[in-house]
Amino acid sequence: MKKFINDPADVVAQALAGVAAAHPELRVEIDEQYIVRADAPRPGKVGLVSGGGSGHEPLHGGFVGPGMLDAACPGEIFTSPVPGQILAATKAVDGGAGVVHIVKNYTGDVMNFQLAAELATEEGISVETVLVDDDVAVEDSTWTAGRRGTGATLLVEKIAGARAEEGGKLAEVAAIGREVNTHSGSFAYALTAGTTPAAGRPGFELPADEIEAGVGIHGEPGRRREKLRPAKELTHAALDAILDAKPFPGPVIVLVNGLGGTPLIELYLIYGEVARHLEERGVRIARQLVGNYVTSLDMAGMSLTLCQATDEMIRLWDAPARTPGLRWGA
Amino acid sequence: MKKFINDPADVVAQALAGVAAAHPELRVEIDEQYIVRADAPRPGKVGLVSGGGSGHEPLHGGFVGPGMLDAACPGEIFTSPVPGQILAATKAVDGGAGVVHIVKNYTGDVMNFQLAAELATEEGISVETVLVDDDVAVEDSTWTAGRRGTGATLLVEKIAGARAEEGGKLAEVAAIGREVNTHSGSFAYALTAGTTPAAGRPGFELPADEIEAGVGIHGEPGRRREKLRPAKELTHAALDAILDAKPFPGPVIVLVNGLGGTPLIELYLIYGEVARHLEERGVRIARQLVGNYVTSLDMAGMSLTLCQATDEMIRLWDAPARTPGLRWGA
Incomplete structure (x- = not known):
């Protein structure tokens, strides 16, 4: 394994130290392992908290800031954050108007956020949960009952975050977040597997000419292994899978997302294919x-x-x- | 080779089509192969043009927009743009106040930008060239006489771009660009090589436990191959190499830059080490x-x-x- 790390056990904590040093506009609680806007809690503003396993950066910590999340709870790599961590973040952002938890649909995340929400409720904080389950590739998966939460999480965090920033009430912020999720569909391809520092080798093996169609963001199996095909064909198949799963009659927001090791030049090439195929459809x-x-x-x-x-x-x-990972208009 | 492409010969043109579709605020001349602000030329504003081989995205095309470049000329992958292409971009951004060429120090780039500058001058456009040669790792390299231009290019484009945006004159914009370059030093490590679509295999081979210290952005050899060491040691060695090469008595702007396949979590871990070591120094x-x-x-x-x-x-x-690749305050 070749990585810029010191010790596989310390990667998340040491990366958080780097985030703290790089972003004075954020407060990073390294021991309790959460990232929060430096001005939190903001009285009267609904707080937004998300989180999940590390390894999906900039999601979620990179989306903390005005207009998006108030706090993020990174778990260890590909590992759910724990209830105490989520509770601490929830309390840190509670300005009296309630807190929305944005949770990707993985069993551990769902359980731990639910427990944290119950503990927060006992302490008098109103919590609403928005569950993200946009991946149309498979129904149920390695760590998921139901559909997995993937790319739409960014859209939920951006759009619900903006609603909270402009003064939306708890129910309104949660409602628009749920609406974004319901209206979203995603489909992913893996050409290679990622390598976690703890495992030290790729999460799965693919033959030199095969890809995983419908892969999850932790390398979970998708619909099938298939031969690598031209980008145009893969793009069409992915879009068709999404359009078959849900109705998309009107204008769409499109995210072409790289899974970490894909150069931007390929992502733009894919976007060109997306634009053409959506026009055809x-x-x-x-x-x-x-x-x-x-x-x-x-x-x-x-x-x-x-x-x-x-x-x-x-x-x-x-x-x-105005966040480290997504910024415009500020 | 596993890439999201259709045909290795068409990658740059098809990626440019994607850029055109994704960024209506830019104008993409796919045949002449340059990207320009849609509002170019802006009368009275010094135009900034950069370019170089593709494969370094978001550099340069991703830095076209208000406050940075007026145009970028992407060559084929790891291949210099041609003089006609650079001339066309120069003419497209000339608002009568002259044009600055920002050129990374690679022999082909330098030659072709120089020829384009001569042709533009013949057509009555004043051109100043800022040569970027910040890489302290080696003196002379595979495609370079003198030091290579690498990460500081971003700083030159940002800072000279801001000076042009606020109405700086040709000589002033060029001067601050040169000053940024003179004040900058860079050092890179490769854990693996990149794969060009045309070659279809990695540009060089590294044993499983070795890295290239001082690598260039096309995979050019650096100072030496060495054993992979903890991120802390590599960071210290890179910083010390930069600090040995040039005096850095005062405050610095720091760029921790990934070469494409390195996850953000590792880059933040590295930034933590950078912050600590610079404090020590x-x-x-x-x-x-x-x-x-x-x-x-x-x-x-x-x-x-x-x-x-x-x-x-x-x-x-x-x-x-306000560019696709770097945006703040707008």
């Missing part, structure tokens, strides 16, 4: 984002996410965000 | 940036860049930029 693109946002360590791969966007979602998507 | 950090900005396709690796920053440079660094 009669789907209008309202907004688009291309880059590495929801990754799987150094996995070479990409995911496509479509979100059937209302005018309100587009307005909130366009609102300013 | 008595070097104050004024600003910092962590991410994948000057890449080498899918190479797992990272580079460190320090720039001895004047107050003026910091002011211009903080000025708004």
